[in-house]
Amino acid sequence: MTTRIGVIGMGGWGKNLVRNFHRLGALHSVCDADRNLKKQVEESYPGVTFTSDVEDLLHDEAISGVVVATPAATHYGMARRAIEAGKDVFVEKPLALRYEDGRELVDLAAEKRRILMVGHILRYHPAVIKLQELISNGELGQIQYLYSNRLNIGKIRTEENILWSFAPHDISVILALLGEEPVLYSCRGSAYLSQDIADATLSEFLFPSGVRSHIFVSWLHPFKEQRMVVVGSQKMAVFEDTTKDKLILYPHKVLWKNRVPTAVKAEGQVVDIGDAEPLLNECSHFVECIETRSAPKTDGEEGLRVLRILRDLQRSLERDGHRIDRSREEGKPESRPYFVHPTAVVDEPAEIGEGTKIWHFTHVMKNAKIGRYCVLGQNCNIDSGVIIGDGVKVQNNVSLYTGTEIEDYVFLGPSCVLTNVTNPRSEINRHTLYEKTLLRRGCTVGANATLVCGITVGRYSFIAAGAVVAKDVPDYAMMVGVPAKRVGWVSRHGLPLKDPDENGIYTCPESGLRYREEEPGVMRCLDLDEDDPLPEDMRVGTKFYDEIVHGRRLK
Numbered sequence: 001m002t003t004r005i006g007v008i009g010m011g012g013w014g015k016n017l018v019r020n021f022h023r024l025g026a027l028h029s030v031c032d033a034d035r036n037l038k039k040q041v042e043e044s045y046p047g048v049t050f051t052s053d054v055e056d057l058l059h060d061e062a063i064s065g066v067v068v069a070t071p072a073a074t075h076y077g078m079a080r081r082a083i084e085a086g087k088d089v090f091v092e093k094p095l096a097l098r099y100e101d102g103r104e105l106v107d108l109a110a111e112k113r114r115i116l117m118v119g120h121i122l123r124y125h126p127a128v129i130k131l132q133e134l135i136s137n138g139e140l141g142q143i144q145y146l147y148s149n150r151l152n153i154g155k156i157r158t159e160e161n162i163l164w165s166f167a168p169h170d171i172s173v174i175l176a177l178l179g180e181e182p183v184l185y186s187c188r189g190s191a192y193l194s195q196d197i198a199d200a201t202l203s204e205f206l207f208p209s210g211v212r213s214h215i216f217v218s219w220l221h222p223f224k225e226q227r228m229v230v231v232g233s234q235k236m237a238v239f240e241d242t243t244k245d246k247l248i249l250y251p252h253k254v255l256w257k258n259r260v261p262t263a264v265k266a267e268g269q270v271v272d273i274g275d276a277e278p279l280l281n282e283c284s285h286f287v288e289c290i291e292t293r294s295a296p297k298t299d300g301e302e303g304l305r306v307l308r309i310l311r312d313l314q315r316s317l318e319r320d321g322h323r324i325d326r327s328r329e330e331g332k333p334e335s336r337p338y339f340v341h342p343t344a345v346v347d348e349p350a351e352i353g354e355g356t357k358i359w360h361f362t363h364v365m366k367n368a369k370i371g372r373y374c375v376l377g378q379n380c381n382i383d384s385g386v387i388i389g390d391g392v393k394v395q396n397n398v399s400l401y402t403g404t405e406i407e408d409y410v411f412l413g414p415s416c417v418l419t420n421v422t423n424p425r426s427e428i429n430r431h432t433l434y435e436k437t438l439l440r441r442g443c444t445v446g447a448n449a450t451l452v453c454g455i456t457v458g459r460y461s462f463i464a465a466g467a468v469v470a471k472d473v474p475d476y477a478m479m480v481g482v483p484a485k486r487v488g489w490v491s492r493h494g495l496p497l498k499d500p501d502e503n504g505i506y507t508c509p510e511s512g513l514r515y516r517e518e519e520p521g522v523m524r525c526l527d528l529d530e531d532d533p534l535p536e537d538m539r540v541g542t543k544f545y546d547e548i549v550h551g552r553r554l555k
Contacts, residue, residue: 468484514526
């Protein structure tokens with residue numbers, strides 16, 4: 001294994017991280033302020049370097065990844081220093097204690113092209129992975145309600161309350177299981193041991209799908225309990241981490257007899273989840289992400305979503321359970337003229353036009369410009385400096401990088417790929433060498449197609465699914481293959497132009513608009529200028545659709 005990891009902090013949890021990275025053969029160094037740990041590290045992990053100076057670890061060129069396992073109040077500062085030192089970073093939960101600090105870390109990691117992973121260990125638990133699979137496959141039926149209890153009598157913190165100490169795990173899991181963020185939530189709790197540091201809290205959530213949930217956490221409980229219950233219309237699931245059989249399904253049913261609901265109980269079914277150690281899975285995932293340069297399952301954005309909810313719950317706790325309504329701001333309806341889904345993130349300042357819709361888990365970075373009536377699908381990323389015109393549709397899983405300019409009414413298919421550096425290298429900074437990629441008005445890029453940077457995609461051209469385009473594309477060209485080649489012409493309406501008349505004029509079978517190849521490789525529309533909008537009556541209800549698609553003729 002070539003990846004070398006340095007761990008900062010060898011306290012109660014840090015020692016477990018040290019142990020697991022050593023099991024993976026990736027541990028290079030350990031840093032802790034307690035110099036007395038030096039002998040223990042050298043005896044337990046031969047060949048591993050110990051230092052009490054963080055700078056020694058951060059500037060060791062042999063180390064590619066840094067793990068921050070220090071107290072929560074220091075996470076932001078430590079993680080920032082590590083990213084600025086050019087390291088990939090795994091920071092224990094929470095990402096930071098202030099949402100603004102977490103946002104800064106995520107932006108900094110993106111700017112430096114560093115991996116940022118947050119230690120939400122339950123996401124790597126075999127029981128949670130299996131539970132997510134069961135929900136996704138519909139085995140539990142429609143999810144109706146879920147709750148989590150994380151209770152113990154043990155270490156009591158003074159730098160963070162129970163909400164910030166215990167609840168991040170459960171928030172992360174619930175968001176993953178439901179695939180959505182809550183729109184209404186609140187938190188109540190009490191401080192019994194230290195003033196203003198809550199020892200027990202109860203948080204309640206309502207999700208857009210109608211699912212309700214609660215999380216009860218406490219470190220003043222007579223015994224340890226780590227239990228999550230998911231109630232579905234077909235089965236109920238219980239994940240209990242303190243028992244041998246960690247995941248059990250109960251196919252209980254509720255029957256209506258004489259118009260009265262009656263519970264019909266059934267025996268529990270133990271689900272085999274194997275014996276993999278969650279922390280080992282998590283550590284292995286971090287190493288894999290470093291080596292493959294892939295985004296972690298619990299990346300900075302996921303950590304930021306959890307942090308945003310924690311921040312809001314803390315505000316609710318301080319106001320004795322005041323309900324947080326994500327659709328409103330300070331109790332007033334939002335006045336912005338565009339829609340942003342609660343799971344999406346829009347950094348300020350960003351310019352977004354009227355009527356635009358930004359859907360689940362999409363991230364728009366600051367200084368991006370998006371026109372009117374655009375649609376950005378799920379899990380998209382719009383980098384700083386990207387310019388998008390009006391009426392653009394970006395399907396799921398598309399990233400637009402700095403240097404990309406998109407004119408009006410462009411369509412980008414699912415998972416298509418655009419780049420901005422011809423010869424990227426992870427260890428070489430080429431931020432000043434970003435190349436401009438221009439997508440002209442009305443063009444279409446098919447699913448999984450790839451556009452090499454520095455090219456211009458012509459107006460109303462059509463890039464077929466899976467094609468790889470490495471050269472400029474003429475207006476109205478149909479491009480197919482790897483590498484992509486022009487195989488014909490298409491009209492503004494996306495239909496092949498075939499069989500020209502004796503004057504070399506092609507006619508679109510849908511709109512009736514005429515086209516002619518003015519010179520070899522240059523197609524032009526004879527009835528409209530290439531930058532003119534389509535007449536309104538040509539956008540819907542055309543003769544082509546009525547006669548051919550719907551099988552009826554217009555009167």
